[in-house]
Every structure is written in structure tokens, then in C-alpha cells.
Amino acid sequence: MKSAVLVFPGINRERDMARALRLASGHEPAMVWHAETSLPKGTDLVVVPGGFSYGDYLRCGAIAARAPVMDAVRGFAKGGGLVLGVCNGFQILCESGLLPGVLMRNARLKFICRDVHLRVERSDTPFTRGYNAGQVIRVPIAHGEGNYEADEETLKRLEGEGRVLYRYSSAEGAIDERSNVNGASHAIAGIVNDKGNVLGMMPHPENHVEDIMGCTDGRGLFAGLVAHLQRAA
């Protein structure tokens, strides 16, 4: 799996992401600066990592979404290439129009930095095939603006087309108000685009991939991507 990790000023999770990708695939990812106008040849996966691009000025992800490299990412996604956006990366993908909806201020206004449980809604996608449908995983979140909102029609379409891949849940997999830490519509933690090749999620699977991190539940996402690409090759 040849992956490219985008780097914007103010991003701070790109090295965590690169490490997780290297561990899963055995290949060193390319770090791609925001001013680039193309992606490295043979890229299988583009990752938009977390952090605070441009200090969250204007709106989170708004300025990064207009960076030159994003035109290349749009073209890559249009051609069916896999794109993963985590945390600020999810916000950037929404702002760039690659994913519908928007990430609003957390309903209870606080920045939340803690582990949460996610229910994996289906396993038949490149982004979830390392898990079983209904499986509950534990991964960290660290955001102030992760409250996913979209209009009713968009939410209906996301649900109807099975595009919600990850949902905030209890440790047992129940969807309830208490587990929905940021107040997201339908407890949405991660969604894909209509073609299913672009995933945005607020939680950080890359931070739960090694024993020293105390949990390895995030590994499945990366292992699943590697398996998907091996099968496709």
C-alpha cells in the first residue's frame, strides 16, 4: 500500500499517521506538502491527518480545503482512489466538498480528549473490512468541533445508502445520548462519500495501533485497507 499523507501548516498528527501506515503496510508513506499540485505516482491511499491546519481560522479545515494539493486529491478521489480523513482531515474533506455536511462545535462546547467506543456498522467496505459488522472498538478522540451536522435529506441518504461506517456507542454497542459525546446527528463518527472511496472520521484510529498505546483496536482499519488493496492488485 503506497500512501500519501498531506501536510498543512498547523497539522500535528501527520507523524502518528505515518507511523501507523508504515506498521500496517511495511511501506514508508510519502509526506506531501499542501502547495504541491500532484500526488506521487502510484499512490493507493491519500490520508488527510488531524491537527489544527491554519489554526482553525475562519472555520476548521476551511483554508486547508482550498490548498493547491486538494485539487489533486479531488481528481484522485474522482478516479476512485481511496481517501481517509481523520479529525481535522474529516473537517477538511467536508469543507472541500468531498464529503457532505459539516463539523460543528461540540454540543456541550468543551474540547474532548478521551477514549470513546465506536460501533462498526458494516464490514464490507475498504475502510472497515478489518472488523466485523457490529463490532465495538475503542479509539481516542481529541476535538472541539466534531459535532456532525447535515440537513435531513442528506442524513436520510447517508443512512439509506449505508454510508455511516462508524457511530459513537457504549462499550456494549448501544447508541445512546450519553455515548454520543459531541452531540453528532445520528451519533455519526465516520461517513463515506456516495462512491464509498472517501472516509472521514473524527476519532483517531492511528493512536491505537501498538501495545505500548494500551490498545490496538485501531489496527483493523489500516489492516483492512492493506488487505483491500492487495486483493484489488
Add this chain to the structure above:
Amino acid sequence: MKARVTVTLKSGILDPQGKAIEGALKSLGVDGVASVRQGKVFDIELSGSDKAKAEAALKDAADKLLANTVIENYRVEVLS
């Protein structure tokens, strides 16, 4: 030329910051506040003197960057 672009949340979009400000105003004893919605104001200086051109450029700016039209409305005013 001076211009102002005002960006506000569409009605129906939850505004937790506005709610917090509303609560703070109430606890300060400011009377008669029914509700607060928070928005943004951009004061922009433009070169040139063609008002119609300026308005078109500001609309372009708002659509491309200043507002996220999924959740926000904007208003463009050329002031002088």
C-alpha cells in the same frame, strides 16, 4: 472602497456558542434577551471604484471561502 460581508448561521442550525452567550447575558441581568445567534463580520477594503464589480467579487469571496453555504448565509454591502 470599503465593504462588509456578514456571515450568519442559517435558521434551524444549532448554535451552541450563541446559546452560551445567551445564557451569559441572562446571568448578567441583561433584560429582554430572547435569543442570541452568533455570526461573523468581514470588513474588506477594495481597490477600484466600480460598485457592481466589487459586489460580484465579494459574492465570489463569500461563496468560495468566507461562508460555508451548507450552514451559513451571507450578506454583502459596499459601504463607500
